[in-house]
Each structure stands twice: as C-alpha cells, then as structure tokens.
Amino acid sequence: MKNFIGLGLTLLLITGCGDLFMGDKEDKSISLEAFSCDLDTKAFSKILEHNIKGDIICLQEKIQAFIDLVKTDRPGYISEKTLVNFVENGPLDLGDEDLSPVIEAIFDLTHLILGGDRGYISRADFDRIVAFLIEFNKNIFPVYDIFSNENELDWGDYDRNRKIVRKYFVIISQEIRHLLNLNRRGVYRIDIHQFLDRFFTEEPEIADKIKSMMWLKRTFLGGQSDALTHIELDNALVKLPELGEVAYDLVKFGSFGFKDDAQSMIDDVYLKDLQTIKRNLHFGRDSYEALFTVTDVLDSIGKLEVDIGFDLTQYPQEIMKLKGTLLGSNGEFFSSVEVVNLLDHLSNILEEGSFFFRVYAMYEEELNSTAPVTNDFSDFPVDTSLEEQYLENFSKIANQYRFFKGDYRAPYFSFEHYRNPLAILEISALEYLVKIVMKEYGAPSEGARGGYHMTLEETIALMQDYRRFLRDQGIVTIGKVMGGEVVGAAENLVLMSTLFQYQSNGCDDYVCMEVPEITEFLVTLFTALSVKDFFTEEMQKVCSDEVDEYNRIYPDCFRRNFVNVLETPNPEDEFRSLSDYMPLLSSYIVELTDDLPAGTPPTESEGYMKFLTETESFTRTCRYYDEGETEPVPMKANDAFAVFAGMLNVESTLLKFDKNQNNKLDGFGRNNEVLEAYYSTYQGAIEALVAEQGGPLLTKLSRQIFQYLIKYGKVPETDNIGSIKDFVKFLFSRYKNADATRTTISTILKVLGEQNAGENYFKCEECMRDPNTECVPVSGYTDQNGEVVCEDDPWE
Helix, strand or coil: CHHHHHHHHHHHHHHHHHHHHCCCCCCCCCCHHHCCCCCCHHHHHHCCCCCCHHHHHHHHHHHHHHHHHCCCCCCCEEEHHHHHHHHHHCCCCCCCCCCHHHHHHHHHHHHHHHCCCCCEEEHHHHHHHHHHHHHHHHHHHHHHHHHHCCCCECHHHHHHHHHHHHHHHHHHHHHHHHHCCCCCCCCCEEEHHHHHHHHCCCCHHHHHHHHHCCHHHHHHHCCCCCEEEHHHHHHHHHHHHHHHHHHHHHHHHHHECCCCCHHHHHHHHHHHHHHHHHHHCCCCCCCCCEEEEHHHHHHHHHHCCCCCCCCHHHCHHHHHHHHHHHHCCCCCEEEHHHHHHHHHHHHHHHHHHHHHHHHHHHCHHHHHCCCCCCCCCCCCCCCCHHHHHHHHHHHHHHHHCCCCCCCCCCCCCCCCCCCCHHHHHHHHHHHHHHHHHHHHHCEECCCCCCCEEECHHHHHHHHHHCHHHHHHCCCCCCCECCCCHHHHHHHHHHHHHHHCCCCCCCCCCCCCEEHHHHHHHHHHHHHHHHHHHHHHHHHHHHCCCCECCCCCECHHHHHHHHHHHHCCCEHHHCCECHHHHCHHHHHHHHHHHCCCCCCCCHHHCHHHHHHHHHHHHHHCCCCECCCCCCCECCECHHHHHHHHHHHHHHHHHHHHHCCCCCCCECCCCCCCHHHHHHHHHHHHHHHHHHHHHHHHHHHCCHHHHHHHHHHHCCCCCCCCHHHHHHHHHHHCCCCCCCCECHHHHHHHHHHHHHHHHCCCCECHHHHHCCCCCCCCCCCEEECCCCCEEECCCCCC
C-alpha cells in the first residue's frame, strides 16, 4: 500500500513535469523555479507513517500550474498518452526503471474510481484526489502505527487498538466512497492481473503473491477473480471496516499477550472474526456458486511461503479427499455453501468450547481438585436443547477421560487428576473431527461409544487415501519385503487404540475402534509432538559425540542418557521436566536402577535395559541391520522421540488397571488386576493371536496363554516342541499368576505387533543403512486375509 500510494503520487508530479516539457519547447517562460514550495518527493513513500499534508498541498500547487501552462490535446487535463511519451522519450533521465506500465496502471485505477474518459484526469478530479489524499494520510498513519508496532498487547491495548482501526477504516471508506463515481451508464472494470503486472513491473514476485490471493476477491465481492468493477469496489469499501478488524487480528496475533486466556480468545477474537467473515461473504449460505479451487489455495500458500511444518502444496489429492469428508464434495472447487459449512464446523467447536468454559468456571474448585469427578453437572442452567447437548458432552469428558493436556505441555500421568477447561475443549474438538471421519470411513453403531466405529478394513481404506502424506511424515515407512506398509500401519493404529488407551475395551465382531479410543490416541500423539523438539534437542546435545556419519545417535548413548533427558528442566515450560508429568514412570526407573552403585550408568541394570529395549521393539521399525542382532541401527531424532511416545501408551494402560495404586498390575488375590485387564480388554486380541497358531482348540486356552505371556514375556510356539512342553508344564503348575509391570505391557505390545507383521519383515540393511536411500516399494501388498493386492502405482 505504501509503495502504491507513494509511487502514484510521485507519478502525478511527473505528470505535471511531463506536460510541461512536452509543450512548446520555445516557451522560455516556464520554469521549475516558478513555484513557491519545495516538494520532497521522498515524503510520499512515508504517507502511511507520517503526516505529509504540506507535501500533498505543494504537489497540488505544482500540478495545477502545470495543467494551466502545458499545451496538450485536452487543455486542463493530465494526459496518460502525453505522460507515457514523456517517460519513454525524455527529456528527464528517470533511471532504468520502466515507469510506463505503472502509469497505465494508475490511470486504470483512477478511471475505475472517477469514471470519465479513459486516459485523462481533469483538474477538478485531481483536486478531489488531493483532498482525499489529505484525509487518507491523516487517518491512515495512526492505523499503520498500530499494525506495525511489534510490542506485546494486553487485552486493554488490543481492544482499544481494534476500535481505533475500525474508526479510521470507516473514515477512509467514506472518503473513497465519496470520491467514487457510481453514476455511470455502464459497468467500469479493470483487469486485476494486468493492473498488478503493470504496477509491479519491477517487482513481479509481489504481483504474483497478490494475484495468488485473488480468490478471496470473488469470495467476498463476487464477480470474477481476475477483474474488479466499480460496483465491487464500492462493496469492498462498505466491508472494509469489519474485514479490517479481522486483518488486524491476523496480523497482530503473534503479539497477543493474552493468548493463554483461551476463553477471551474464543469469545472475543475467534468467534467474532468467524461471524464477521460469514457476514461478509458475497454469496449466500445456500449458494452452490463456485468460488475457488484447491489449487488456488495451495498456490497462495506456496507464493506466500506459509510455514506449517510441511509442504502442503504436494498433497492436492489428499486435500480434496479431506474436503469431501468434511464438506461432502471431494471435487476441486469450493462452493459458497461449502465455505459456510467449513466456517460452521469451526463455529460449532468454538461455541461449545465457550459453553465449556462457563461450566468449568462454576465448578472450578471441584474440577481443579486432583480427585476423580462423579458430578453430572445437571444443576448448571441451560436455555436450549443445544446447551443440554453441550452439558452432556462436558459431563462425559470430565468423568470418563483421564488424561488432559490443554494448558499443560503434557497430561499428568499420575494417580492424581489434573484438568483444565482448554483440555476439555481439546478433547471435544478431536471427538467432533473423529466422528466426521468415522461417518465417512466407518459405520454408525448404537453399541459404539460416540455412535460410530471403524474396523481394520475401514482403517486401511482411510490410511490408503492419505498414504503419501503419512509416508512423507515418517508415519508409514517403505521397505517391507511384501509391501503392505499401509496395512501394517493401520493394524498398529487399531492395536494401539483398542488395547492401550485408558478407555480401550478391545475389538470384536460388532464394535471395533471407537470414538474415545482414537481420541485418546490422538491426545497422546499430540502430547508427544508437543515435547518432541525439546526431547530430541536435549538427546542430540548429550549424544553429540556419539553419532554416525549421518548424525544419527547410537542406541547405547540414547539408553544411557534417557533418564537424564527425562529429568532435564525445560525453560519454556516453567522449568518443568518431562519426569514431572510422568512421576510414576520415574519411580519405576528408580526402582529398576536403585541397586546400582552411585555413578553407574543405568544401562548396567538388567531390568532397565529390558524395559527400554522392549519399548524400542514396538516403536522402532528396525533395531538391527542383521537377523543375528549384532549391529544396531543408529537412531534418527524421530526414533528417539517414538520411544518416548510409546511410553505414554504404556503409562495410560498401567494407570487404567492399577486400582490399588502400587505402580504395577497385581496378578494375585481376589482383586487380580491382570485378569481384569484380560477380560475387559485383551481377551479378543489374545484369542485372535492364538487362533492363527492353533485354531479353536488353543483358543480355549487364551486366558492361560495370556498369563504365560505375563509371566514369561512370550507366547507358546506351536511349531516348537520345547515351547509346547514348557506351556504344558505351565498349565499344570499351581503358580500361573504373576504381576505385570511397564516392561510386561511393553512386551505385550511387542508380541502383538510382531504377530501382526508375521513374516512381512522390514528390509533393514537395504533401507536403513543409508538414510538418504529411498527404498522402492513393491507393486502391491498383502492384505489382512493374506491375499496379494496388486497396484500399478501404489504410492504416487
């Protein structure tokens, strides 16, 4: 904007000079010294920042005199043709910059605003422009100061500045509308792309960035995205004050000092801005008018270099599939009704969140206690059926969920309960999105919590649709001997969700993966992601001297320093350490290493090493290059982080069943927590595992096999005589029971994961030796029924 106005005013000065020098060259009475003021053309580049009224008036005086003195084909007018001729042919040297296209652009815009004959500006119109510029300058530089000031804003500063922005945008809008000539016979328009190319002829990258955003023009003003009419300009000016407030929020978001006040952000920023955007959309809620395409949005993201952590422009097909899931149509075009529906989704989540904050405030003392909640909150006043639904959802989350993140860097995995209102909103938002996805890929079920569930086959279909994105983010790793990497990832997702979350209750023929199970898994995933940078950076610091040529950490160093990293205070989290969020895990590790002499590395403890290596087994794709397990694979940052993420699932599982809070699952006595875990959650998984090896007969012994797994960390091998003998002895033994620890839970995860993989092992040597090598996927995969599914191009 500053460049536009400053250059435009400078060109108006040149216009006067141009007409002067293109007149009768024998007329010696015309001289630049004939005027009373000294014009500082550089002042116009500061029109947004300072009051330059004196320079604008000086410009007016000079150009008025030029218009009076210069001989042109239309006396009393500034001529585009004359000006362009002057710029291109002299007599003044204006440097290397090609100003002709810029002049043409300015005359295009002037014609759009003032009307009249294209290519001419009259003296009267010029005086009107000057009057506007004086008012514009007076009202814009306070706004510019607000937008450009980088100081942190408290709520009072924010609210006051937002009102100032609106006030001045109202004045500017009124001034331009007063200048705008609406009394015309036809519709005047300019080609926006041509205008931008002309105006930014020396800075085409700026033109490209602005052009990439022109889909917003059609969204808010209608018409074509590459054209602007004088009627649309008037409409834009009407909407300027409100949309200017939204722009203020977007620009100043990073300076908000009250972002931690989630309720104020929801009520007074997010919801207000969403309502403003919906109110200013050009087409109606029920209009199927196409506004823009997925490609348009991705082009904007690419041109504006928006950093969201990965290159979204590489996934147009995946975005269209997601669009279909959220909005009902997976085509490239976004219609007006789809845009409104997307905004409605956001509003629904935030309006429920606003309600949650009010409920939480009323019961704050109870909810902030560390005791379990048994209140249904039915005495909270509600006015509508929608609020009744909100209250029921709040009660369900507060009573049934166990681990709450929200304001915390991570949930507290302890016997105490730590809640916060943002965490309840976070869970509600995840459930909202999970239900939409399950509605698309899963099936409704009256018996499923949340009303929907997904089978393994449906989960595979979901992950197949997004396999390229999952591969690029390291969630799916290419390199299995028989392919089927997506199937394996889907099996792991179902396994982790249905068996190792606080609300997991297994998967059977009627109900499999449910809404709260996958929601808890996602909370765990986002928890791991929130601490990933700190965890991996600290690990890389302490292991900086123990890395391979690809800067991967050697596993021995990771294991020696795992406890130290857990206990390292994080300055960005009020110097809390990860162990503060996982005090029971820390106690368990102390128990495993308590007998070691002072100064001895924890890796000297057999129990500690067993726990860590068992956890690594189900979280890492490859631990060794060779089958003999003699040469370990160094750990990338993601590998180290994944081990920590796996431990979060172990923690949630142990806390679910540890009713007497002794930091283990008791396998003896009347309150046998191990058998409770079997009957409530793991029975179906163990029966399925056993059925593949021994059929229906062995399935009847699934409880004993589970106990065998708990006690010995393995399942009987039906093709191994020695293993069968050991199991038979176990069956007749009086001592089948054993306690379960975190190591035991990690072993269960490992065994079930290995059973899913079967003989479809990963090509560790081929695909992991050099991390820069891209492992070629096979052209097909083996599905869960053992059938080979062929694909011509499984990944692209």
